[in-house]
Amino acid sequence: MDDINKKHSELTFQAIVEATPNAIVLVNKEGKIAYTNNQTEKLFGYSRFELVGQMVEMLIPERFHRHHPQFRGTFFASPETRAMGSGRELFAIRKDNVEFPVEVGLNPLVTIDGTMVLVSIIDITTRKKAEERFRLVVESAPNAMILVNKEGVITLINKQTEKLFGYDRRELIGQKLEILIPEKFRAGHPHHRNMFFSSPSVRSMGAGRELFAARKDGSEFPVEIGLNPIETDDETVVLASIIDITERKRHEAFVKLELKNKELEHFNYIASHDLQEPLRTVSNYIQILEEDFSVRLDEEAKAHLQTISNATKRMSVLVRSLLDFSRLGQGQKLVPIDCNVLVQDVIADLTGLIQNSSAIIKLEELPKINGYETELRQLFQNLINNAIKFRRKGLPPAISIGCWKNGLYTEFYVADNGIGIDSRHFERIFHIFQRLNSARDYDGYGIGLANCKKIAEIHGGAIWVESELGAGSTFRFTISNLQI
């Protein structure tokens, strides 16, 4: 190559270097700066005369000085075009001692003075700030947010993620995302992930499927997940936003149940209302037959008519009971109730029955509670009535009523010395229209205890029985401490 040509190519090189928007520094094997461009002067605040001939380390913060010559040596041992510091964060320092983050590209350049390296430096302060801002936004998001790369490795999480899943962020970053998915769904997940990355778009995950996540302790919970693909310089990553929908699910189930209940009550009402009508017609016409056709009917016909009449009356009571049952607690208001007064009233109402059966009722001091008054009265009345009704032959009923209270509820009991109940029937007796005793011995419709159960339940409580056949029964029920 002759001198003219050489001169020409040097000029061309200089023109190119000056024209590039990046800071360019030409460094030789010894680490000395051989050449810099205008951008370098601007970026570092040195003039090129201050730089040329100096060690390149003057552009690097002091804490990196010790290892830098070694890195340089490694580069020159096998020079190839590459980015510097793979994976490490790189910093440069200006003349005024201000550090800034950089990205550095290295290009080996063979010259007559030996192999040199053409260093291209980009100030990434703005990008780093944007990244930091992104990190802050993610951190302060009210949802759990997780940044995942194409391989499914978690690269960033926020505080909410730590809270929601019970992991420390150091435990999650670098892990496969599948750690947060219940085991039974893990195997299928990489496939879903690949599908997403093959056509990334902002969308919610799982399209119609129920999604579940797993905490560190293995417990699972329902989630809703939004996926946002984010293009970075190197690759597409996905930002997943995760919401715990346990509460929502619970609420949905509750609403569904309420709706079902309403439906059922409506059905119950319609059925019992509309059933009454034909029933009334039957009994009306029995009455007509009895009153207007009496002389034309013989005794046998009259007896049959009586049977029809009895059955109709019974059905009428059953249908009305069903209606009353469906209406329990509806439109009622919670009021403060002095149970002593309430139970005394019930006992007063039952005076006739109590005297006829020589029953003795022992009443403990009862508390004041909040409840539905009519229903609660009915509950006590049914239990006391049963205690008297199901007495043993020749043994006057002895009934004791009392309660104990804790922070959550009051538990009442009504104990008797009556015929008792086989443990097989402890559940059944609370079902509507279930009766244990034949109508010959004890009449009834099998509605009282079903009402009691519903009344306890509308008070947030429950009812159950402790009993032994022939040894009396103790009915216990709870009433939650209800706020008015």
Add this chain to the structure above:
Amino acid sequence: MNNRVNCIMLVDDNKSDNFFHERVIRKCNAADTIITKESAQEALDYLKTRESVENVNPDLIFLDINMPGMNGWEFLEEYKKLDKNRQSTMVVIMLTTSDNSDDKVQAKTTGVLSDFKTKPLTKEMLEEVLDKFHNDNFNEENTF
């Protein structure tokens, strides 16, 4: 019966209820005339045209709630639009199948209903209604 009225009207789509109620009224000898209408519209038409064709003026109306087409409540709305003079001589008693408390609440808001009874109409019920009618209790107090 001592407390007789001139005319009682029964409005009920259920023929057998009308038959039964008419029979109770007849047995009690409670009215000279009993008019039965199987729809609210027919009853209303009767009330609207009765002067021109010299129909009998009912003193008491027993009205069913659940009827196809115009129901008892809708009948009452139309009834309110009638000439006030005609209304004042009439008493409307609602007859229902069940004592639904919602119905009772609604009944209070109509302003023209005089009473609310559960079917079937009985001798005792009829006597009570007629007693009240003659003591003129209906218009002074709404007796629910």
